Amino acid sequence: MSLTELHDEPEFPSVFEDAVLDTLAPAIPAADVDDLRSQVHGPVYAAGDDGLATEVDTWNVAVQHTPAIAVGATCAADVVAAISWATAHDLRVAVQATGHGPVSNAAGSLMITTRRMQGLHIDPDRRIARVEAGVKWVRVMEAAAEFGLAGLCGSSSDVGVVGYTLGGGMGSLGRKHGFAADHVTAVEIVTADGRLRRICAESEPELFWAVRGGKGNFGVVTALEFELVPVSSMFGGGIFFAGDDAPALLHRFREWAPTLPEEVSTSIAILRIPDMEELPPPLRGQTAVHLRFAYAGDDHAEAERLLSPMKVAGTILLGYVGPMRTDEMDAIHMDPKDPMPAWEKGMLLRELPEEAVDTLLAAAGPQLDIPLIMAELRLMGGALGRPASVPDAVPGRSGAFSLLVLGPAVPELAKVVPAIGRGVLKALEPWKADESMINFLGDVSGPGEVLAAYPAESRERLVAVKRTVDPTGVFTFGHAI
Numbered sequence: 299m300s301l302t303e304l305h306d307e308p309e310f311p312s313v314f315e316d317a318v319l320d321t322l323a324p325a326i327p328a329a330d331v332d333d334l335r336s337q338v339h340g341p342v343y344a345a346g347d348d349g350l351a352t353e354v355d356t357w358n359v360a361v362q363h364t365p366a367i368a369v370g371a372t373c374a375a376d377v378v379a380a381i382s383w384a385t386a387h388d389l390r391v392a393v394q395a396t397g398h399g400p401v402s403n404a405a406g407s408l409m410i411t412t413r414r415m416q417g418l419h420i421d422p423d424r425r426i427a428r429v430e431a432g433v434k435w436v437r438v439m440e441a442a443a444e445f446g447l448a449g450l451c452g453s454s455s456d457v458g459v460v461g462y463t464l465g466g467g468m469g470s471l472g473r474k475h476g477f478a479a480d481h482v483t484a485v486e487i488v489t490a491d492g493r494l495r496r497i498c499a500e501s502e503p504e505l506f507w508a509v510r511g512g513k514g515n516f517g518v519v520t521a522l523e524f525e526l527v528p529v530s531s532m533f534g535g536g537i538f539f540a541g542d543d544a545p546a547l548l549h550r551f552r553e554w555a556p557t558l559p560e561e562v563s564t565s566i567a568i569l570r571i572p573d574m575e576e577l578p579p580p581l582r583g584q585t586a587v588h589l590r591f592a593y594a595g596d597d598h599a600e601a602e603r604l605l606s607p608m609k610v611a612g613t614i615l616l617g618y619v620g621p622m623r624t625d626e627m628d629a630i631h632m633d634p635k636d637p638m639p640a641w642e643k644g645m646l647l648r649e650l651p652e653e654a655v656d657t658l659l660a661a662a663g664p665q666l667d668i669p670l671i672m673a674e675l676r677l678m679g680g681a682l683g684r685p686a687s688v689p690d691a692v693p694g695r696s697g698a699f700s701l702l703v704l705g706p707a708v709p710e711l712a713k714v715v716p717a718i719g720r721g722v723l724k725a726l727e728p729w730k731a732d733e734s735m736i737n738f739l740g741d742v743s744g745p746g747e748v749l750a751a752y753p754a755e756s757r758e759r760l761v762a763v764k765r766t767v768d769p770t771g772v773f774t775f776g777h778a779i
């Protein structure tokens with residue numbers, strides 16, 4: 299089968315046709331587990347051990363991992379030992395930092411957890427950060443802000459730097475500076491052969507291209523080095539509007555957003571907000587429209603002017619948009635901090651004409667009693683639409699807007715939420731771009747759907763790199779190709 303045919307396949311085969319994921323943990327002799335324990339500094343938990351479930355806990359609790367064995371890596375040497383041991387025992391390898399982006403249960407795997415790998419160094423003169431695999435964005439943003447610098451963090455700084463960046467990474471400075479992956483200068487990665495490699499554009503150009511955008515397909519990244527961007531000041535925040543004004547707001551957004559300069563990144567979301575005591579009364583249990591606005595620049599009067607057409611497009615319930623520090627950017631999206639069970643799926647739109655907005659409103663508008671927490675449109679374009687200075691595999695540059703739908707992944711709605719979410723995306727299919735963003739693929743049917751997210755010219759190239767560095771399919775979890 300050719301890669302281009304994969305689009306039409308209901309069930310997609312893996313690059314490794316025989317890589318059928320185990321659902322039962324293979325029995326591993328206790329002596330072998332002890333042998334692994336003697337080789338690593340971090341804890342090792344085998345199936346049946348107290349502590350295994352806690353070690354592999356996810357933030358998105360919709361997915362619960364049941365690996366055969368988990369290694370709490372403390373350093374790159376632990377990752378080397380764990381991967382070598384796994385391949386010697388015919389186990390496939392999964393990796394988790396924060397559990398914000400599990401795709402499916404990594405059942406029967408050797409799972410490497412990286413949260414103990416917290417090394418962070420910022421070189422303010424070179425504007426370079428080096429982070430180990432377990433670092434979350436919050437630490438980078440706080441440390442970089444001291445020097446007037448910022449990383450290209452996404453909507454929540456609770457997300458891991460490595461997982462986010464390997465999937466592209468689109469955040470509130472994206473239209474000005476591009477994807478986070480575009481700024482990576484070096485990757486330290488342990489490949490299936492158990493070798494720790496430090497790769498950059500000069501040393502291994504093909505693997506360096508693939509790993510920036512190719513997610514966890516090529517090995518376990520132990521550290522990333524990337525450029526920070528100078529941001530002297532920001533003007534940003536979010537405004538919650540009354541849900542009834544959704545038609546006016548979304549249509550205004552459609553006309554307004556594409557006129558904005560690259561200094562502005564913005565999005566709008568229809569939110570069905572749960573009735574929770576910790577939320578402020580005007581929002582509790584309400585359907586609202588949330589406008590997010592981030593202006594990276596010093597001219598705050600100009601930012602205010604740019605925002606003004608949206609401020610009068612609906613009834614404001616609550617909100618703040620104004621001067622903010624780069625380490626306060628979580629206030630733009632106000633993503634939840636506590637773990638939650640979420641089902642999500644996204645796609646890119648190549649355009650957003652009036653009819654597309656009407657279609658979105660008909661499928662997910664506030665008039666409907668549906669269990670979708672969020673239907674979000676993010677403006678793309680600007681630097682997100684241009685290739686990186688050192689080209690990478692990040693897909694999605696042809697998108698004009700990103701559409702993401704999200705709902706609660708609770709047992710009683712297990713079939714309903716995905717059906718409704720997919721229905722919204724299907725309704726918008728006439729405007730679908732050819733590519734998708736890996737970080738927003740969400741629930742995927744298999745490797746073919748992951749490959750189909752990339753432009754045609756990248757697919758064969760990614761598969762070729764995969765076959766070279768992971769010929770037996772050691773890394774077949776997550777967004778595997």
Ligand SMILES: Cc1cc2nc3c(=O)[nH]c(=O)nc-3n(C[C@H](O)[C@H](O)[C@H](O)COP(=O)(O)OP(=O)(O)OC[C@H]3O[C@@H](n4cnc5c(N)ncnc54)[C@H](O)[C@@H]3O)c2cc1C
Pocket residue numbers: 393394395396397398399400401412431451452453454456457458459460461462463464465466467468469513514515517518519520633634737738775776777
């Ligand atoms: C609340 C929230 C907000 C988000 N906002 C944005 C956003 O604004 N923009 C955006 O682009 N994305 C966003 N995302 C998506 C997020 O970037 C992905 O889910 C990402 O994979 C999370 O990485 P993690 O390490 O935190 O999660 P994990 O679940 O720990 O890891 C997810 C996957 O990342 C890969 N990975 C992690 N660590 C390594 C490693 N050391 N080596 C190799 N592969 C690794 C693996 O494939 C793993 O399965 C958001 C997600 C959430 C839940």
